[in-house]
Amino acid sequence: MSYQYTIRGFTYRFDDLRELLAKASPLRSGDVLAGLAAVTYEERVAAQLALSNVPLKRFLNEAIIPYESDEVTRLIIDSHDFNAFAPVSHFTVGELRDWLLSDQADTIALQKLTMGLTPEMVAAVSKLMRNQDLILVAKKCEVITRFRNTVGLKGHLSVRLQPNHPLDDVRGIAASVLDGLLYGSGDAVIGINPATDSPAATAKLLYLIDDLRERFEIPTQSCILSHITTTIELIEQNVPVDLVFQSIAGTEKANASFGVNLAILQEGYEAGISLNRGTVGNNVMYFESGQGSALSSNAHLGLDQQTCEVRSYAVARQFKPFLHNSVVGFIGPEYLFDGKQIIRAGLEDHFCGKLMGLPMGMDICYTNHAQADQDDMDSLLTMLGVSGINFIMGVPGADDIMLNYQSTSFHDALYLRRVLGFKPAPEFESWLLRQGIMDSDSNRLFTGNQKSLYAGLFEA
Amino acid sequence: MNKILKTNIEPDEWQSLRAYTDARIALGKTGVSIPMAESLAFKLAHAHAKDAVYSSLDQGPLIDLLKEIHQPVVSLHSQAANRDIYLQRPDLGRRLADDSVRKLQQLHVQPADLCIILADGLSASAINENAWPVVSLLIQAAKKLGFSVSAISLVEQARVAIADEIGGLLKAKMSIIFIGERPGLSSFDSMGAYITYAPSPGLTDERRNCISNIRQKGLSAALAVDKIMYLVREAFRLQITGVTLKDNDTSHPSQLPTDDLPNGMIS
Numbered sequence: 001m002s003y004q005y006t007i008r009g010f011t012y013r014f015d016d017l018r019e020l021l022a023k024a025s026p027l028r029s030g031d032v033l034a035g036l037a038a039v040t041y042e043e044r045v046a047a048q049l050a051l052s053n054v055p056l057k058r059f060l061n062e063a064i065i066p067y068e069s070d071e072v073t074r075l076i077i078d079s080h081d082f083n084a085f086a087p088v089s090h091f092t093v094g095e096l097r098d099w100l101l102s103d104q105a106d107t108i109a110l111q112k113l114t115m116g117l118t119p120e121m122v123a124a125v126s127k128l129m130r131n132q133d134l135i136l137v138a139k140k141c142e143v144i145t146r147f148r149n150t151v152g153l154k155g156h157l158s159v160r161l162q163p164n165h166p167l168d169d170v171r172g173i174a175a176s177v178l179d180g181l182l183y184g185s186g187d188a189v190i191g192i193n194p195a196t197d198s199p200a201a202t203a204k205l206l207y208l209i210d211d212l213r214e215r216f217e218i219p220t221q222s223c224i225l226s227h228i229t230t231t232i233e234l235i236e237q238n239v240p241v242d243l244v245f246q247s248i249a250g251t252e253k254a255n256a257s258f259g260v261n262l263a264i265l266q267e268g269y270e271a272g273i274s275l276n277r278g279t280v281g282n283n284v285m286y287f288e289s290g291q292g293s294a295l296s297s298n299a300h301l302g303l304d305q306q307t308c309e310v311r312s313y314a315v316a317r318q319f320k321p322f323l324h325n326s327v328v329g330f331i332g333p334e335y336l337f338d339g340k341q342i343i344r345a346g347l348e349d350h351f352c353g354k355l356m357g358l359p360m361g362m363d364i365c366y367t368n369h370a371q372a373d374q375d376d377m378d379s380l381l382t383m384l385g386v387s388g389i390n391f392i393m394g395v396p397g398a399d400d401i402m403l404n405y406q407s408t409s410f411h412d413a414l415y416l417r418r419v420l421g422f423k424p425a426p427e428f429e430s431w432l433l434r435q436g437i438m439d440s441d442s443n444r445l446f447t448g449n450q451k452s453l454y455a456g457l458f459e460a
Numbered sequence: 461m462n463k464i465l466k467t468n469i470e471p472d473e474w475q476s477l478r479a480y481t482d483a484r485i486a487l488g489k490t491g492v493s494i495p496m497a498e499s500l501a502f503k504l505a506h507a508h509a510k511d512a513v514y515s516s517l518d519q520g521p522l523i524d525l526l527k528e529i530h531q532p533v534v535s536l537h538s539q540a541a542n543r544d545i546y547l548q549r550p551d552l553g554r555r556l557a558d559d560s561v562r563k564l565q566q567l568h569v570q571p572a573d574l575c576i577i578l579a580d581g582l583s584a585s586a587i588n589e590n591a592w593p594v595v596s597l598l599i600q601a602a603k604k605l606g607f608s609v610s611a612i613s614l615v616e617q618a619r620v621a622i623a624d625e626i627g628g629l630l631k632a633k634m635s636i637i638f639i640g641e642r643p644g645l646s647s648f649d650s651m652g653a654y655i656t657y658a659p660s661p662g663l664t665d666e667r668r669n670c671i672s673n674i675r676q677k678g679l680s681a682a683l684a685v686d687k688i689m690y691l692v693r694e695a696f697r698l699q700i701t702g703v704t705l706k707d708n709d710t711s712h713p714s715q716l717p718t719d720d721l722p723n724g725m726i727s
Contacts, residue, residue, distance in 0.1 A: 029548045032548065033548065033549060033550075033551070163483070164483075165481055165483070169480070169481070171480040171481075172480045172481035172482075172483070173481075174480070175474075175477035175478070175480040175481045175483070175485055176481055176483045176485055178474060178477065179472070179474065179477065179483075179485035179486060182472070182474065333547045333548060334547065334548050334549070334550050337547070337548055367642060368506070368509035368510060368512075368513060368582075368642065368643045368644065368645075368648075369513045369547055369582050369642060369643075370547075373506060374502070374503075374506070395483075396481075396483040396484045396485045396487075397483070397484020397485070397487055397494070397498065397502060398484075398502070399483070399484050399502065399505075399645045399646070401481070401482050401483050401644070401645075401646055404642060404643075404644030404645075404646075404647075405644070406506070406645065409484075409494070411487070411489060411492060411493055411494045414489075414492035414493075415492055415493060417492075418491075418492050442492060444470065444489075450473065450474070451473070454474055454477065
């Protein structure tokens with residue numbers, strides 16, 4: 001089915017939903033690279049006007065990637081909840097936007113709607129929303145997850161402590177972990193990107209964090225971000241795995257380029273659950289995704305990168321993750337060119353993920369060949385804080401010396417907690433107070449207790 | 461009027477841990493924020509990285525040096541007209557501009573074993589500062605072992621895969637491209653070498669071997685050439701490069717290509 005809109009006597013035609021969604025997307029370099037972006041400013045708004053008139057039901061009848069050829073489409077269609085959808089089934093995309101912003105759409109109403117919305121509906125409505133709309137609606141969503149602590153409660157902000165080291169040096173990683181803990185970071189997860197995917201190296205890091213966590217009774221969880229098949233192998237060997245990690249994307253083909261499919265994810269999920277290591281809950285998955293990843297593996301199948309990204313959220317929510325992280329600025333300037341595009345994409349990802357029911361966090365970040373700097377990160381960090389983001393990254397000094405990009409720091413997390421009055425995850429905050437590391441206003445205490453955390457680890 | 465006391469930066473008592481990592485730990489704080497000196501040190505490192513991304517190949521000195529050792533040189537350009545297009549259109553950086561294609565065709569070269577390419581990539585500074593010692597040692601080592609070396613190409617606005625087209629046009633059995641890697645805050649002048657057997661347009665990254673982090677404070681020129689020559693000999697013996705050809709060094713993780721694809725997310 002084609003879609004059209006006439007402006008000043010000129011009729012713009014869009015062959016199908018896929019083209020309409022792409023042309024309606026706010027400008028970003030990745031869609032230009034893929035040859036999918038609107039050619040003029042007017043064409044983009046024409047597409048948005050046409051999209052605003054599309055009935056939500058239409059998305060259930062027109063798959064943007066065929067059901068037969070893509071298991072992500074099959075998941076989306078097969079898991080759609082008609083009962084949850086019923087209350088909004090008579091809306092157009094534009095009417096959904098107006099309702100989301102209304103006072104009727106409160107936290108409970110949004111939670112009830114979650115499984116009634118497909119990723120394409122959510123992507124569509126986000127394209128019609130301004131940044132403040134994305135913030136306002138996301139703030140109303142609440143997605144709470146539990147493992148050894150509770151992440152996502154309103155008024156709380158958690159941090160993934162990211163202590164990467166280019167050679168996976170155990171003492172180097174331990175030094176960064178301690179720095180982060182002593183700055184109040186690490187309640188979302190202590191998560192290491194390993195320099196290699198070797199099972200032995202991964203196991204060594206898992207034992208390092210687990211030992212530290214047990215010794216000091218830290219109510220948090222660990223994760224080594226190795227390939228899910230490596231993690232499954234380690235679980236079979238009884239290595240202490242808390243969260244099971246995998247990068248995912250929004251098409252079957254893009255997932256294949258990551259070396260995964262839904263069956264492998266299910267296997268990883270079941271392996272993680274089987275360990276039963278969570279103490280307050282059993283959300284065991286940690287997913288990452290990012291706009292542009294499908295295009296970078298030439299697996300976008302004519303979809304714009306934001307719609308592709310939201311489809312990956314349908315994959316994620318199937319496995320009730322503890323954390324879902326959009327690595328927004330990481331994929332590079334050929335997908336998100338500058339601070340403006342990164343900020344827009346970050347707010348879209350957070351909004352779309354939350355509306356889909358995901359515990360969204362973000363790697364608020366950029367590479368050195370993008371037109372962005374720490375000021376842009378401060379803007380996005382603050383906006384996402386206002387939006388009620390579940391967690392952000394804590395990288396020493398915001399400088400990841402292994403992945404060579406810039407993210408947010410332990411100090412940045414303290415800034416956000418300070419200006420917005422946020423607390424760490426409650427179980428973790430109690431631990432910080434108990435250890436005498438910080439007071440309830442995130443002021444560091446000088447009790448001498450901190451020394452006990454690192455004295456033992458670094459003796460010759 | 462009483463003067464306000466200057467703010468004492470709260471130092472972190474675990475500063476000794478800095479010995480174990482180059483990560484920016486134990487920075488101290490004022491309030492909850494990063495102290496002035498650390499904030500500006502970060503900005504300076506970022507400025508170096510940005511300047512490196514926008515740096516240009518300094519061709520004059522390289523051409524002079526290559527002429528001194530009687531090595532023919534050819535200057536080429538990709539289809540990306542400028543840096544901002546280059547950054548947004550990696551596809552254009554992988555193809556030679558039409559006039560550069562003609563230039564190579566008009567050379568009427570004899571087939572050779574190796575063609576060596578120097579490309580700006582994401583940091584021309586890396587080439588300006590590191591290429592000459594590596595290339596001169598490599599030419600010496602290659603010729604000593606009887607490998608013939610084609611004209612040296614200097615390419616602007618180039619990505620790794622441009623070596624496939626150049627290698628094909630120069631009828632070389634192997635291409636070796638030296639290219640500026642994506643600058644990090646701790647290294648803005650890091651050079652990578654990508655080696656491809658039987659180069660021709662359309663190859664993908666799993667057909668290449670990569671040696672990364674060639675710079676004064678990283679992998680030295682002599683060591684880099686040793687590693688490259690090991691791979692060259694093995695590649696000619698097995699008539700292949702890429703994932704099936706293993707590095708001789710087990711002390712470091714094998715590097716994935718870092719020029720076109722960030723490798724962190726796909727961990």
